[in-house]
Amino acid sequence: MTSGAEVLRAEDWDQWYGLLELAFGGVPAAPEERELYRRLTEPERSLAVWDEAEVVGTAGAFTFRVSVPGGRPAAAAGVTMVGVAPTHRRRSVLTTMMRRQLDDVRARGEALAVLTASEPEIYGRFGYGLASLRLSAEIDTALVRLTVPAGTEEVTLRRAEPRAALGVCEELYGRQVAGRPGMLARAAPGWEELGVLDPPSGREGASPLQCVLAERDGEVVGYTRYRTRPAWASGVPDGSVVVQDLEAPDPAVYAALLRYLCGIDLMRTVKLPNRPVDDAWQYLVSDLRRCEPRLRDELQVRLVEVGAALRQRSYRAPLDVVFEVSDAFCPWNEGRWRLSADAGGAACERTGAGPDLALSVRELGAAYLGGVPLSGLAAAGRVRELRRGALAQASTAFGSDVAPWLPHGF
Structure with missing residues (x-):
């Protein structure tokens, strides 16, 4: 018989996280990723459902501040790590955790809860609504030209080791948060490391993470983090650039970084897996069709109060x-x-x-x-x-x- 949703004890974290891995397909996370999330987990905000000595349900929340229209950061519970053992599906385990979690969020005085869903249809019944989309693209750099704005030539670029540049990149990211709803203010220690987490098992044949900084008048004003995936087709270069981050405060900096990504030797495609739906690349390219734009669901929002x-x-x-x-x-x-x-x-x-x-x-x-x-x-x-x-x-x-x-x- 299952228990109610109970607050996670720190000593049970390994079993708790192991159930989460099982619920998401049974492939263990890379050791680097596992240790980062161990540090980021807030045990007092994490819930476990037990069947005797076995964890059969997990749910957690991070303490976030999310930008809302008007640029004000609002306190929000970042719902995460939700999983149910395959042996205990359709036994109200998820509903039990969602009930306890929303009650706890309300008791903490947080008016919002946010999440991303592996299966989007699940969370509507708990009051979550799809509030933002992500735009992805694959720019065919052999057939697509860029028209860049004035001032692009004034931006210089230099390579940097991702961890060495982490501080300046995090500062630049922080400046962008207030300007766009849905962005997270990464205030708690450890979250900045998510941007440079780079386990070899997660590269899918691509290079280690690379970083390029944009500078103007000696000041760092933007950055991109990406991986390159070499490939050849009939002896012709057919590689791809997979862009993880692209942060720029103005059109010239953005265009300089995008032009760099589109010009890397031996790469045929620039992949942008997660960009805003109004992102500027759409208005710089010569042929949108050859960029294969696609939309998918992203952030879901729940008004708790x-x-x-x-x-x-x-x-x-x-x-x-x-x-x-x-x-x-x-x-x-x-x-x-x-x-x-x-x-x-x-x-x-x-x-x-x-x-x-x-x-x-x-x-x-x-x-x-x-x-x-x-x-x-x-x-x-x-x-x-x-x-x-x-x-x-x-x-x-x-x-x-x-x-x-x-x-x-x-």
């Missing part, structure tokens, strides 16, 4: 709207909420006034970072307009000038 969450962000246009919110899993969010907001901030309180829009907490989570329009959710039948004009007003106000983006998993 509706009122507090909606107060934590700003809005693109003035708004005064009453939401009728349904939330079967966290019933404390049920009911009517009046949101009065503008670019300076927001007030959101319970109200007895008549509703303007009806939706579930899942739709609010999807729209929260500004990348999913409420009007699109309404077109899918997931938001109902009860006052004419309210949908257009709310959809505009919730929008973001830049697309939300999660640069890396957790």
